Amino acid sequence: MSEEPLPEADKLDAAAHPRHTSELFGQNEAEATFLEAYNSERLHHGWLLTGPRGVGKATLAWRIARFVLRGDEGGLFGPPADLAIDPETPAFRRTAALSEPGLMLCRRAYDEKAKRLKIQLTVEEVRKLKHFFEVSATDGGWRVAIVDAADEMNTAAANALLKILEEPPAKALLLLVCHRPARLLPTIRSRCRTLKLRPLGNDDLVAALASLGHDASLGPVETMLAAGSVGEALRVLExxxxxxxxxxxxxxxxxxxxxxxxxxxxxxxxxxxxxxxxxxxxxxxxxxxxxxxxxxxxxxxxxxxxxxxxxxxxxxxxxxxxxxxxxxxxxxxxxxxxxxxxxxxxxxxxxxxxxxxxxxxxxxx
The missing domain is CATH 1.20.272 (Zinc Finger, Delta Prime; domain 3)
Structure with missing residues (x-):
């Protein structure tokens, strides 16, 4: 008998995990901002992805991670126009399977004793990031860490992450998904560049829901409750x-x-x-x-x-x-x-x- 998969702290019940999602709706401005920094070859090591829940912060983080880790799969035809990666490429498949050696995901862990997800992101999980960045990349390429969600860290975890941000190794990229930036240490916020994602317009919201196989017809009450968030729309519909x-x-x-x-x-x-x-x-x-x-x-x-x-x-x-x-x-x-x-x-x-x-x-x- 196969075991039930463990719950994932960074996944909505009604949708696929963001690492499996190839499309991002309504966040062209945030994506273009990161791409401009990447193409300038002055890429900041820490990025804080903020905005309401469910507007695509985690999806953008995974798009960035796949894009940066794609290596020679990127082609030789000049600067890329967007962050899209073909789902059939090895980089996409490796990140979706969490088997990409250059990627580390940091999130709330499952408590085997209590049989539930931990309430906070603990220091033990953040310390794994420290070890990850201490190990040199075998190909000299990028190493990317996604923290989802950074505002779920307890005090010890936040201080441990701050140390990494203060002394980042070369070609290290930290992507902090954050729903409530005010809960972060000011010193963490000051060491990151902020990418603010905004609520989706109605057309983008409808398109995003349709891509997930949901009836995209929203009445006035559903539209108000969704507030431009795909995640909230899914919760409301479900x-x-x-x-x-x-x-x-x-x-x-x-x-x-x-x-x-x-x-x-x-x-x-x-x-x-x-x-x-x-x-x-x-x-x-x-x-x-x-x-x-x-x-x-x-x-x-x-x-x-x-x-x-x-x-x-x-x-x-x-x-x-x-x-x-x-x-x-x-x-x-x-x-x-x-x-x-x-x-x-x-x-x-x-x-x-x-x-x-x-x-x-x-x-x-």
């Missing part, structure tokens, strides 16, 4: 996020007199083994609904019609907007703590909605 978001808005509309039965029905969706994705989506969409309502009350957000009705009821101006922003911070902090100490997901959702109901009554008073 988890029926549009219907879930409308359910959450309906619950908010009755938050002052909480419909406990509907909250329990929502919590049941996150109960039991295999419901982690639903749990994450419920918490994210609940927080998003509150945040959009608060920003609209402060005059900084255009709402969907379904949201507008709730916002007019619960957040009609700047003062309640500030109160909801504070309440959201408290609710999210409590939920994060509950998840960290492994409290039952259904209970976390129930407690969150009790707090929302309490805030709704307090703000209305």
């Amino acid at each position: 988890g029926d996020g549009a219907s879930l978001y409308l359910d959450i808005l309906a619950l908010l509309g009755s938050a002052r007199q909480l419909d406990t039965a509907r909250v329990l029905a929502l919590a049941d969706k996150a109960a039991g083994r295999g419901s982690e994705a639903a749990y994450d989506l419920i918490l994210r969409l609940t927080g998003l609904a509150l945040a959009r309502m608060a920003r609209a009350g402060a005059g900084g957000e255009a709402l969907l019609p379904q949201e507008q009705e709730v916002a007019e009821m619960l957040c009609p101006g700047l003062q309640p907007a500030q109160a909801w922003a504070e309440a959201l911070q408290d609710i999210e902090a409590r939920a994060a703590h509950a998840r960290a100490v492994n409290i039952d997901p259904a209970q976390v959702i129930l407690d969150s909605w009790i707090a929302i109901s309490r805030a709704a009554r307090s703000i209305a008073a």
